[in-house]
Amino acid sequence: MSIEVEHISKSFGHFKALDDVSLRINDGELVALLGPSGSGKTTLLRIIAGLEAPDQHPHASIRFHSEDVSSRGVGERRVGFVFQHYALFRHMTVFENVAFGLRVRPRRDRPAKEEIRDRVERLLSLVQLQQFSKRYPSQLSGGQRQRVALARALAVEPKVLLLDEPFGALDAKVRQGLRAWLRRLHEEIHITSVLVTHDQEEALEVADRVVVMNNAKIEQEGAPHEVFHQAKTEFVMKFLGQVNVFHGRVRQGKAEIGGLAVDYPSYKDEAARPATVYMRPHEFDIRRKSNGKPSFPARVVRTNSAGAFARVTLQRESGETVIVDLSLEEFNQLALAEGELVHLYPKNARVFIPEVAV
Amino acid sequence: MAKPQGIKRNVLPGFGLTMGYTLLYLSLIVLVPLAALFVKSAGMSGEQFWKAVSNPRVVASYRLTFGASLIAALVNVVFGFVVAWTLVRYRFPGRKLVDALVDLPFALPTAVSGIALTTVYSKHGWIGRYLEPLGIKVAFAPLGITIALVFIGLPFVVRTLEPALSDLERDGEEAAASLGASRWQTFWRVIVPTVLPALLTGFALSFARAIGEYGSVVFIAGNMPMKTEITSLLIVEKLGQHDVAGATAIALVMLLASFVLLLVINGIQHYAGRRYQGAV
Numbered sequence: 038m039s040i041e042v043e044h045i046s047k048s049f050g051h052f053k054a055l056d057d058v059s060l061r062i063n064d065g066e067l068v069a070l071l072g073p074s075g076s077g078k079t080t081l082l083r084i085i086a087g088l089e090a091p092d093q094h095p096h097a098s099i100r101f102h103s104e105d106v107s108s109r110g111v112g113e114r115r116v117g118f119v120f121q122h123y124a125l126f127r128h129m130t131v132f133e134n135v136a137f138g139l140r141v142r143p144r145r146d147r148p149a150k151e152e153i154r155d156r157v158e159r160l161l162s163l164v165q166l167q168q169f170s171k172r173y174p175s176q177l178s179g180g181q182r183q184r185v186a187l188a189r190a191l192a193v194e195p196k197v198l199l200l201d202e203p204f205g206a207l208d209a210k211v212r213q214g215l216r217a218w219l220r221r222l223h224e225e226i227h228i229t230s231v232l233v234t235h236d237q238e239e240a241l242e243v244a245d246r247v248v249v250m251n252n253a254k255i256e257q258e259g260a261p262h263e264v265f266h267q268a269k270t271e272f273v274m275k276f277l278g279q280v281n282v283f284h285g286r287v288r289q290g291k292a293e294i295g296g297l298a299v300d301y302p303s304y305k306d307e308a309a310r311p312a313t314v315y316m317r318p319h320e321f322d323i324r325r326k327s328n329g330k331p332s333f334p335a336r337v338v339r340t341n342s343a344g345a346f347a348r349v350t351l352q353r354e355s356g357e358t359v360i361v362d363l364s365l366e367e368f369n370q371l372a373l374a375e376g377e378l379v380h381l382y383p384k385n386a387r388v389f390i391p392e393v394a395v
Numbered sequence: 396m397a398k399p400q401g402i403k404r405n406v407l408p409g410f411g412l413t414m415g416y417t418l419l420y421l422s423l424i425v426l427v428p429l430a431a432l433f434v435k436s437a438g439m440s441g442e443q444f445w446k447a448v449s450n451p452r453v454v455a456s457y458r459l460t461f462g463a464s465l466i467a468a469l470v471n472v473v474f475g476f477v478v479a480w481t482l483v484r485y486r487f488p489g490r491k492l493v494d495a496l497v498d499l500p501f502a503l504p505t506a507v508s509g510i511a512l513t514t515v516y517s518k519h520g521w522i523g524r525y526l527e528p529l530g531i532k533v534a535f536a537p538l539g540i541t542i543a544l545v546f547i548g549l550p551f552v553v554r555t556l557e558p559a560l561s562d563l564e565r566d567g568e569e570a571a572a573s574l575g576a577s578r579w580q581t582f583w584r585v586i587v588p589t590v591l592p593a594l595l596t597g598f599a600l601s602f603a604r605a606i607g608e609y610g611s612v613v614f615i616a617g618n619m620p621m622k623t624e625i626t627s628l629l630i631v632e633k634l635g636q637h638d639v640a641g642a643t644a645i646a647l648v649m650l651l652a653s654f655v656l657l658l659v660i661n662g663i664q665h666y667a668g669r670r671y672q673g674a675v
Binding site: 086088110111112116117118120122124125126127128129137138141142186189190192193 | 564566570571573574575576577585591667
């Protein structure tokens with residue numbers, strides 16, 4: 038089932054949580070809403086769920102499969118909602134938690150006892166917790182609790198699955214495991230899913246599509262590789278992955294930073310304008326000797342090769358810090374010493390001209 | 396070589412001192428007077444004892460005391476829940492004032508509350524005068540006793556429920572709603588079971604307080620033998636007639652009954668609480 042959100046705004050007192058947001062989520066897609074806290078991503082999710090009502094607006098609407106659900110309450114929207122802190126019913130066993138959504142149905146829609154049992158057992162095996170059905174939530178680990186919460190949400194056969202920072206309260210290792218597991222689960226059941234997260238790694242790894250939010254608005258949406266490699270705004274560039282920031286100027290189709298120039302064909306004016314240039318740490322070459330082309334001279338401050346790649350921290354003469362990631366092979370070949378002066382050759386750069394008020 | 400003693404040391408003075416103090420204190424304040432009760436009534440023969448505690452007038456007073464206390468505690472559980480819910484969930488002007496009002500029955504001398512209630516509910520009182528024509532007699536009737544017991548028991552329920560209700564995460568209710576539960580179902584299946592241990596504690600405290608209440612009841616009760624005489628009053632009366640043995644015998648029955656009741660409630664509470672110890 039597809040979800041269409043149109044012209045949704047939401048204010049809490051003077052705070053604007055969402056500012057005229059529109060978004061389409063396709064059937065069977067897993068979309069991540071990614072952004073810093075306070076960016077409005079959770080509010081958007083809660084509005085989709087019906088846990089929060091959007092501000093009145095003549096064109097505002099929430100549609101599930103082109104059917105307007107704006108006036109429906111959360112119980113009537115058939116959404117599965119997974120909370121950050123699990124929100125399990127602590128006085129019920131795992132089995133009872135999962136069965137809850139089926140047992141509260143009006144008698145004529147309620148499945149028979151045996152059917153409820155079968156369904157709960159199927160769901161528990163889907164989340165790999167069959168043997169825990171008689172436990173209470175307090176007897177489970179955080180990761181297990183969240184899987185119970187997921188099974189409980191799926192029990193009512195929702196049309197849409199909404200996850201609010203589902204792994205936010207878990208430690209890094211468990212989070213990584215659950216992330217991969219969630220992706221596999223999605224491949225299995227293909228339910229339209231929206232995942233809210235502030236963890237860019239999580240969003241880029243799990244989602245089919247990433248929606249980056251900031252300041253109550255959507256900054257950019259696209260496939261993970263798109264938003265990562267073709268950031269449309271400075272915010273997206275900075276928020277996704279590590280980045281080196283340089284301040285320079287643009288003029289005649291070039292962006293200049295110190296002695297270095299990067300092509301920037303979209304600005305052909307004679308008059309120079311200040312610009313910000315972003316370079317990812319893996320988009321540099323390091324050489325001991327200049328090859329004649331323009332480069333950044335910089336001094337090695339620190340190296341760290343504990344990981345899949347080596348991270349070199351350098352300092353330009355102007356005092357700016359530059360971070361460069363090298364493959365371990367390259368790093369070992371270079372054998373950089375701390376304090377050494379080297380030349381940096383950027384392989385790629387993104388230039389943004391700050392908006393100027395007219 | 397001697398092993399060092401007490402490897403795990405607490406910062407504050409330890410178990411020995413605090414436990415000793417606790418035992419001494421409880422003995423002086425609670426156990427010794429109770430023991431005196433047993434000793435006093437032990438002076439009676441079995442037959443005398445039975446006669447003292449099974450006198451029809453005394454039995455009627457047990458029925459009244461326990462019955463009215465039970466009803467009052469149940470009423471308090473329902474309305475105390477509403478009051479606690481309102482205080483925890485909503486922010487409204489005058490909330491602090493309402494909050495302070497809840498504690499008033501704690502602070503007021505019980506005799507004062509008794510006189511106040513009697514004034515209000517008697518035949519010519521502010522409320523009593525409207526109830527009288529309807530055939531509802533409050534003052535000098537079991538109903539009045541129950542009202543007095545509701546009054547003194549209310550803060551126990553409210554104050555024990557408040558922390559449990561403020562611990563209640565709102566997302567539990569939201570989860571229930573998203574699973575299709577109605578408000579009624581959310582209340583009965585999610586909220587009530589979650590705060591049940593606190594609710595039972597509040598009930599037990601309110602009930603226990605009501606059984607032992609004297610001051611506020613004697614004014615409104617009218618103290619008619621067989622009808623509106625509570626057990627505490629009978630004990631006082633017996634003491635007034637210098638029948639110390641008779642008074643202690645009745646007191647002993649009260650003590651045992653209360654003890655058994657509290658034990659049962661504690662058992663239920665333990666059973667309800669055991670399932671989900673530890674936060675979720």
